[in-house]
Amino acid sequence: MREDHMKAVKEIIASVVKNNINLVAENWLDEFILATDQSAQLVKVFVMLPRKTGKLPVAITDDQQEALHAAGFGYIRNWTIDRLARVWLLAGFDLGDKELFFSTINRLFLSAEVNEAVALYSALPFLAHPEIWVKRCAEGIRSNIGSVLQAIMENNPYPSGNLDEAAWNQLVLKAFFTEKNISLIVGLDQRANLDLALTLIDYAKERWAAGRKVNPQLWRLVGKFINAEIFETLKTGLQHYDQIEQRAIALAISASGYQPAKDYINTFPELKLALADGSLNWNSF
Template sequence: MFSYPVKELSVIVSTIIKQHINDAAWNWLQEKVVQNLPVAQFNAVFAMIPRKTGKSPVELTDIQRTEVQRLYPGLSFEGWSVDRLSRVWLLMNRDSTAEDQYVAAIENLFLAADMNELVALYSALPLLDYPSRWKARCAEGIRSNIGDVLTAIMCDNPYPAACLDEPAWNQLVMKAFFTDKPVDRIYRLDQRANAELAKILSDYAHERWAAGRRMNPQLWRCVAKFIDEKNFADIQRIGSSSDLLEREAAALACNDSHYPPAKEWLSRHAELKTAIDNRTLSWSTIAAGRAVTG
C-alpha cells in the first residue's frame, strides 16, 4: 500500500509536468504512464524521457507547493528538472499489484542507472509502493560518493525520516555534515535527534578541532537535546568563539536543551536570548548565514 494519496498527488505532478513540456512530449509521456509496459520497454522509456521532455527546471505555483505539502508533508520538487519529475511520475504510476515483480523491476533500474537516473530513482523513494522494501536501497545510496545522489536522498526527501532505522539515519546525518550538504533541508532532523547521534557528532567536532578545521555550526542542533556534563564544555567552547554563527549556535543549543547549566549559560547572554525569543535568531537564520559566508 502506498503511504500517501497517490492518485491525488499524481494529478498535481502531471499538471506541473504538462506546464513545462510541449504537446508532443506530453502526449508521448502520458501514453507511456498509463500503459503497463513490460520491464524491458519500461526501462527503455525511463531512459528515453530526457530526450522527449528536455531538462528545463520546473517552477511550481504557490498553490501547487501548498498542495504537495498537504498531500505529502516534507516532499518538495524545488530545484528539480522536468525530466527528473517525469521519471518520478512514471515510477509513481507503475502497476504495483504484484509486489515482488514491482520491486524487482525498480531494483533493476537502480542497478543499471546512470547518475541522473539514480537521482530520479532516489528522489522517488518516498513515492514508491511498499516503503519498507526500499530501506536497504536507501542505506546503499547513503554510502554513495556522488554528490547529486546524496542530495536527492538527504534533502527535501521524507523517506529517510519515515523508514530508516537509527543507525542508518545517523549515518545519513553524519554523511551530510561530512560532505557539507544543506542539513537544514533534512526532513525531521530535529525530531529524529538521538543520544548516539549526538555522541557521534561531538566526537566529529573534536576531530575537526584537532585538525584546525571549521564545521557546520548546525551540528550542535543535533546535540542540543542531549547536552550533559560530558559535552557541555563543547557548547561553552563555541559560545566563546570569535565566529558569530558559532556563538549563535551555542545559544540555540542551550535554548533547546534541558540541562540546567546550559539554561544558566543562555541567561548570561541576554542579547542572544532576546534574539531567540524575538525569533530573529533560529537554526534557519544560522543556515542562511552560513550560505552567505560559506
C-alpha cells in the same frame, strides 16, 4: 503519509508534467501507461524519457505550487522536467506483484547514470511498497556523487520516515561531512537521538583540533541531550569566541533541560539578550 493524500499529490504532479511537455511526448507516455508489458518496457522508457520531454526547468502555476507546498513537496519547483517526469512515471508504476516490482525498479538502480540515479532516489517517497526500498536508500548514502546525495538528503521525506536509527545517523553525519544543506533534511529535529548527538560532538572536536569551523546546525541536534559531559564540550565551543558558533550553542542550550548549561549562558550578556528577545532561531544560521 495517508494513501489518499499521496494520491492527490501524484495527481498534481501529473498535471504539472502534462503542462510542461508537448503532445507527442504525452502520447508516448500514455502508450506506456496503457501497455500490458510495462515491466519489459520500463527500462527503455525511463532511459529515453529526457529525449521526449526535454530538460528545461519545470514551470508550475501558483495554484499547483501552493498545493504542492501544503503537501510538503513544494521543492519540486526546483527540478527539471525530465527529473519530474521520471518520478511521475515511477510513482504510477505498480505491477501488483511486489517481488516483480522490486526487481524491475532495482534494475534501474543498478544500471543508472547520474541523472537517472537522482530521479530514482527522488522517487523514493512516491514508490509503492516503501518498506522494500530501505536497503537501497541506505546504500545510496554511501555514494560519493554530490547530486545523488542531495536527492537522498535534501527535501526528501523518505529517509526520516523509513530508515532505522543507524542508517539515519549515517545520513546526517555524511551530510555534515559533504557539506550539504542540513536545514533541508526532512525530519531532522524529530529524529534527533543521543547516539547521533555523541557522534556529532566527536566530529566537532575533530574539526576544532584541526583548526576548522563547525557547521552551526550541528548543535541543533545536541541540545536535547545535554548532560554534564556534553556541557564540558559546549563550554569549549563557547570559549572559541566565534560569534556564530556561540549563538548556535546558546540556542541548543535553550532547548535543553540541563540547568547548569542555562546558568552558564547567562554569564554571556550578548547571548542572554539574543535568546531573550527571540531573534535567535535555526533559520538564522
